[in-house]
Amino acid sequence: MVDIVGGIAKALQLIVTGDPTLYGIVYRSLFFSGIAIILAALWGTPIAMVLSLKNFRGKTIVKTFFNSLIGIPTVVLGLVLYLIFSRGGPLGVLGLLYTPGAIILGEAILVTPILISILTSAIEAVDPEIMSLAKTLGASESQASIAVLKEAVSGVLLSNIASFNRAIAELGVALLVGGNIAGLTDVLTTAISRYTARGELDLAIALGIVLMIIVFLINAVVIMARKARWLLTIWRMPQQ
């Protein structure tokens, strides 16, 4: 029988003593997911701005498309990306398969629909006069868009945090395009699956605890951010 109590005790020991294998995996998870969110925000925010502030034919279809992609199974996306990045695939020449770049790109693509959907709703909830107000005070189109984005600060935070949550907790993409190579492309979720399969439960449990702590912390930040006005004030400091 599996020694759960003993496993948890050893896991806590690994966490407390700062086990390099454990913290290497934690670092990679945070780093890959963090970069993935930055990438997703870079291309997702302008898309959300267009979807929420501009009127064009087919807008509803585009919004529905992104909404429906939120629930895409990560293994399916992982498989699609595997086929694209594999040697015979359309982007095989880039040699991205089984590299950190593939995981970052894959996670960025995975979270883009979440980021766009939450951000679009948040921007749509902003008073539509804000755009005109900024313009009549002298703002250019892009400065006025930033003013709108600042008004949607809670939504911006929420979209980024929800995306990070999804990225750090997903398994399919990281496993299929990252290859779960120890010390190079293994992240919290893929490492848990590997160590569980190998019977190294103490490390698997330790990783599971850390993953849960990260997820709880992220949610705590969301709750605190909604309450902590100072955080919002910092965000809203106007550009010089």
Added chain:
Amino acid sequence: MKVLAELKSVTKAYGDKIVLDSVNLQVYEGEILALLGPNGSGKTTLLKMLALLENPTNGEVSIANGEVTAKNTEKIRMLTTLVFQKTTLFSTSVYNNVAYGLKIRKIPKKTCEQEVKKVLELVKLQGFENRSAKKLSGGEQQRVTIARALALKPRLLLLDEPTANLDPKNASMLEGIIAAVNRELETTIVMATHNMFQARTLPHRIALISDGRITEIGEPAEIFSKLSRNLVSFADIENTFKGNAYATGEGTTKIRVGNDVEVEVTVQKTGEVSFFINPQDIILSKTALETSARNVFKGRIAEISDLGNLVKLKVNVGKTFAVQITKRSFIEMGLNLNDEVYIAFKASSVQVL
């Protein structure tokens, strides 16, 4: 006189709906021009044209002798600013709200701070810099929006119903500020209003707007002297009526406005006349009034509009009168739609045109 802004045959249509119809308008440098017309007549759209926030469907807009094109819109827009009817504020401090346009113009921080302080003093909000703008009272918020516009020292200041949602005290303060800015800074001002009193006292010229067209333009005295002829198109302006006046034999005049409603006025006139009553001059009561006011009518509440600190009621006494009371009075009186109420106003409060 030098023309600062001009609309040449400007038409604005949203789909099939024409909001402005071949409007020609010249705004002279240094003047206050009031756009007077009922709700939905096109005043706001016209202001948005002058603010370069809307493009005309047809026609031409020029400001400071420069025709506005797609390329120079942002540059010319810097000369003008519009204060919206609905108080719109950024979710930040009063300082950041007022300084927004200055920062966009890359004004140095120190100058920026001085300018913000100066305009906040002008609108009597000194010391409010660090307060959260959205937590201020309705009147204070509206003054922040005015301060934010004034800080930019625009050549053309556009005001959309600047006092519509304010109590009499704040409204009168704001009217004073508008007049002072025009007089002392020589700022050209175009303001939309459907407040007859404001239109009569504040501007140098009035443009009457009806159904997206400017029907008349001229000095207040000139416009008001012949307003009755155009009154048909102004039927929607609150508390403006047309009727037949006759002498009472007691030194006053009564005007029959239809549906058995007769209004007593102090002016001696007979025949067809037009008149209006400021909604703030009408007293509202739930019980019959013993009052010196010559005009007392019983009616029912037909409409209730929440204006923030104020509540506007439409009372049907045979004719519909708009009455403006404070939110507190409204709550204390426990008023509801269709309630029976009395309205009263002095004969001397009635402005006969």
